[in-house]
Amino acid sequence: MALHDPVREEELVKAEPAKGSFRVHRDAYRSAEVFQREKELIFGKCWLYLGHDTELQKKGDFHSRRVGGRDLIFIRDKKGEVRAHYNSCTHRAAKVCRERSGNARNFTCPYHGWVFSSEGGLVSQNAQTGYAEGINEDGHLDLRPVERLEEYRGFWFVNYNPNAISLYDYLDGARDQIDALMDHTEGKQIILSGEHTYSIRANYKLLCENSYDGYHLFPVHASYFDYLRDQLAGTPGEGLIDKTLASYNTAGAARALGNGHAVLDSFVPTGRPVAQWLPSMGMGTKAEIEARYDSLVRRLGEERAKYIAETQKNLVIFPNLVINDILSVTVRVIEPESHEKIRVTAWAMGPDDESEELRALRLDNFVSFLGPAGFGSPDDIEMLEICQDAADHTPIEWSEISKGFGRAGDPLYAEGPPDDEVQMQAYWTMWDSVMRRINTLEVK
Structure with missing residues (x-):
């Protein structure tokens, strides 16, 4: 249980651009009363993925x-x-x-x-x-x-x-990210059979934050990068991991897309079945992946093709939909069951016109990183649960989410390096606006 009664609604988020300070009161994560207001105002008025x-x-x-x-x-x-x-x-x-x-x-x-x-x-x-x-x-x-x-x-x-306002208007800049995903193929993007379902003892917003947080990548997922080094050892890609780590915060971006949505664009050399081949993916997939890249260029132009093929994209659509377009594509819904428990359901997505070999690679990627027992999810789940536990059982009232804050006039459309926190600032700015009824998300 929380150590304190919830503070007043208007005090849950404090943004002070002149000081470069953006803080969130921990009752936003640990208060059952706040969660009841969220059920009415966030989940009762926002568009939710079905x-x-x-x-x-x-x-x-x-x-x-x-x-x-x-x-x-x-x-x-x-x-x-x-x-x-x-x-x-x-x-x-x-x-x-x-x-x-x-x-x-x-x-x-x-x-x-x-x-x-x-x-x-x-x-x-x-x-x-x-x-x-x-x-x-x-x-x-x-x-x-x-x-x-x-x-x-x-x-x-x-x-x-x-x-409510239309879904089209609500999605705002997230539409471009969905377009990039659906344009992977000349065929159709489909949800593949099977799903992951698991529970985490944490507030749903902790997983939303984590899903496009580039700041935690190397401290939390060090074992995964060791695995990638081993995969690339003895191939032309050897040394690529350390080169990427050294340049990580100068490539890609964290971008707020309006209405609390945001995306983390990053470059991690894992290969991407959509159109980025690496030797670790096997020679059998090389010709097909390169043909898919040529198709992207022909349909969308070189710049767009390069973005779709090479950029890993972690998209959060406010309040609880995550689309990870990374090693493979994972569509993930974070359903809150209480203020400190969530149920996660995730599906793999891929083109209906890819070969069996590429499909197998895609599904292996779906399981191996973001699967419940993959390289990434267990690490993240541990971090979220210790965050929740400490928030519940210590008297510290504020979390500092200030990295990169204060440079943009409007946090809902801010942009920064991939290890900034502008995406979370956008999420919390929207959350605060809806919870305080400043933005009702209704047609006027």
Whole structure:
């Protein structure tokens, strides 16, 4: 438990550009009361990732998911339209869908047998008598749809505020990052089968911070860089790791993209299945990867192709979606279960037109670094849990997140070297604005 009662809302973030100081009160991580306000203001009014279009390949395909603390059914109905229903029977509240995924024409409530179509309409009340004729003429007994459901390039989001700004406007500069991801291939980017799901005893914002924090890379993940050195030993890439480490903070950037979104652009010589070949990836993949780079140049031009192929991108879309376009592509949702516990779900993404050999390499990368037992995730999880533990059990009130602060006029669009903290300052600036109701994210 926190050692202190939560401070007032307006005191949770202190930004003093003249002093170069940006601080966050630790009650933002450790207070159950703050978390309750977040459920209303952050998760009740921001756009939240639901799933990708390619997860619903056929009519009737569905996934049941908890999004922002609310249980939903993500489905492609029998007409081929994507829908999102609240997963609760309108009779007595039971979940009508208890499977995590599948294909269905209808959903039958397990309690009293009410039946609902894939479009959400009430089909049967499993009773011949007792109900007034036409009781559902106004549709109030149909499955309730979410207030807002919109997509950008196949990424579907929900918003529980009917007056919210459009998803397009909300994504702001993050749209360009999604474009860069979806333009990897002339074919289609798809969510690959399987997922990682695991829990961490930490506040969800600690993992958001960590996901695009270039400052912790070398202290925390030293063993991973030792592994890369071993992989490149005896190849033309030998010595590349130490050269990269020496120049890390002069290449790439941390960039805020508006509305609390931000990306870490960096250069780490791991190779990238999208279009950057290294000898450690094997000669069998060289021709295909180089052909993919040529395709990028032909379609998008040399500058854009180089950015897509060579730059590792860790994108956080406020408040809890992470897209790691690094060794492979990981789409990761951080679902808070309390102020000090999160459930992480991650999916691999890749082109539908790549070879089996390149797909195997991609999936190996998906597991080997950001997988729950990979090189990166266990290190990060340990750091997050000791951060949470110390925040909960010490009287220190403020965390200092000031590296690079004060150079930009607007923290929501700041930019700095890859080991700065401007991306986190952008996140917390947005968080503070929404929590204090300065930015309601509503159409005016």
